[in-house]
Amino acid sequence: MRAVVFEEHGTPEVLQLQELPNLEPSRKEVRVKVRASAPNRADIEQRQRNYPPPIASESEIPGLEFAEVVDKLDRHIESNSNFGKIVLAIP
Numbered sequence: 001m002r003a004v005v006f007e008e009h010g011t012p013e014v015l016q017l018q019e020l021p022n023l024e025p026s027r028k029e030v031r032v033k034v035r036a037s038a039p040n041r042a043d044i045e046q047r048q049r050n051y052p053p054p055i056a057s058e059s060e061i062p063g064l065e066f067a068e069v070v071d072k073l074d075r076h077i078e079s080n081s082n083f084g085k086i087v088l089a090i091p
Contacts, residue, residue, distance in 0.1 A: 002020070004016070004018075004061070010048065030070055043062040046062065047062060
């Protein structure tokens with residue numbers, strides 16, 4: 001997968017587009033394909049270390065808001081949802 005990441009805090013120049021391995025969902029998780037994302041104010045402030053990330057969501061991959069398609073469910077999730085349903089996520 002491709003992702004914009006930052007390995008250090010700072011200005012927009014710290015952002016890098018990188019190829020990362022695809023992840024398999026852990027127990028009771030889903031994997032999604034992000035279709036659209038854009039930085040919001042919280043993403044920018046977190047990159048500058050001026051705003052705390054949501055609890056348990058600190059990551060070098062910014063993106064609190066995005067449009068996605070559900071790609072894969074962990075086998076422990078019971079769902080009547082169809083794959084491919086577009087959802088909006090704010091972790």
